[in-house]
Amino acid sequence: MLQLQTISLFSSNSFTFSPAVAFRTPAAKTLSSAAAALPFIRFPNYRSARPPPCCSVGKSEALKVEAMAAEDGQDLRLARISSAIRVIPNFPKPGILFQDITTLLLDTKAFKDTIDLFVERYKDKEISVVAGVEARGFIFGPPIALAIGAKFVPLRKPKKLPGKVISEEYSLEYGTDKIEMHVGAVEAGERALIVDDLIATGGTLGAAIRLLERVGVHVVECACVIELPELKGRERLGEKPLFVLVSGDA
Ligand SMILES: O=P(O)(O)OC[C@H]1O[C@H](OP(=O)(O)OP(=O)(O)O)[C@H](O)[C@@H]1O
Numbered sequence: 001m002l003q004l005q006t007i008s009l010f011s012s013n014s015f016t017f018s019p020a021v022a023f024r025t026p027a028a029k030t031l032s033s034a035a036a037a038l039p040f041i042r043f044p045n046y047r048s049a050r051p052p053p054c055c056s057v058g059k060s061e062a063l064k065v066e067a068m069a070a071e072d073g074q075d076l077r078l079a080r081i082s083s084a085i086r087v088i089p090n091f092p093k094p095g096i097l098f099q100d101i102t103t104l105l106l107d108t109k110a111f112k113d114t115i116d117l118f119v120e121r122y123k124d125k126e127i128s129v130v131a132g133v134e135a136r137g138f139i140f141g142p143p144i145a146l147a148i149g150a151k152f153v154p155l156r157k158p159k160k161l162p163g164k165v166i167s168e169e170y171s172l173e174y175g176t177d178k179i180e181m182h183v184g185a186v187e188a189g190e191r192a193l194i195v196d197d198l199i200a201t202g203g204t205l206g207a208a209i210r211l212l213e214r215v216g217v218h219v220v221e222c223a224c225v226i227e228l229p230e231l232k233g234r235e236r237l238g239e240k241p242l243f244v245l246v247s248g249d250a
C-alpha cells in the first residue's frame with residue numbers, strides 16, 4: 001500500500017497551505033518514481049508506506065520540488081516534515097495506519113523545522129505554560145517551552161506522577177485512557193499551549209483542555225505535528241483553536 005501524504009498548515013479558522021497539490025503534478029510523479037528506485041536503506045525492516053524523504057532523491061529533483069513549493073507560496077519546511085514521518089500499516093493493531101514520528105526525530109533539519117514553526121507561531125502569545133501530553137508531547141513540548149520562555153508541564157498517563165494529581169478520562173482511536181497533572185503545576189489565570197504529536201479522534205486533547213480549564217488556566221491553543229482529519233478530532237475540541245503542520249490518512 002503506497003500512501004501519499006497530504007501536507008497542510010491548518011489553524012482552526014484558516015486554511016493557509018496545501019502543498020499536496022505539488023505532489024500530484026507530473027514533476028511529482030517523476031520524483032516518486034526516482035525516489036522509488038532508490039534502495040530504502042535507512043529502515044531495512046519496514047516497507048515505506050509513503051514517498052521517501054525529499055533529501056534522499058537527486059539534487060535536481062529536490063530543487064524541482066523546492067521550485068514548485070516556492071511557486072505555490074508554500075513553506076518548504078512542511079514538505080520536509082511530512083516526508084520525514086513514516087507510516088506503518090496495521091500498528092499497533094490491524095486497520096491502524098500508524099504515523100511514526102520517530103523518523104522525523106532522526107532528521108535533524110526536519111525536527112528543527114518542526115520546533116521552529118511552532119516557536120514562530122507562539123513566541124509572542126504570552127504563553128506561560130506548555131503542557132505536553134504523554135508520551136510524544138514530551139518530545140515536542142519542552143523545546144518549544146524553552147524557546148518561548150514558558151514552563152513545561154507533563155500531562156501523564158495514570159499512576160506515573162508522584163504528587164497529588166487531578167485526572168481526566170478520554171477515549172482513543174484504539175482503547176481508552178486517562179491523563180493526570182500535578183496539583184500546583186499551574187495557577188489559575190495562566191495562559192497555556194497544549195502540545196502533542198498527533199490528533200486523531202481528539203479525545204486526548206479534549207481531556208487535556210478540560211484538565212487545564214478545571215484549574216482556571218486559559219488554553220490559548222492546541223498544537224500538533226499531525227492531524228488525521230478523517231477522524232474529525234477537531235470537532236471534539238469545540239471552539240478551541242487547533243494548529244497542525246501536516247495531515248495524514250487514518
Ligand atoms: O486524538 P486521539 O484519538 O485521542 O489520539 C491521539 C493520541 O494518541 C497517541 O498517543 P497514545 O495514546 O497512543 O499514547 P503514547 O503516545 O503513549 O503511545 C498520540 O500521541 C496522541 O496523544
Ligand SMILES: Nc1ncnc2[nH]cnc12
Nearest residue numbers: 096097098099173198200
Ligand atoms: N494513527 C495513529 N498514528 C500514530 N499515533 C496515533 N494515535 C492515535 N492514532 C494514531
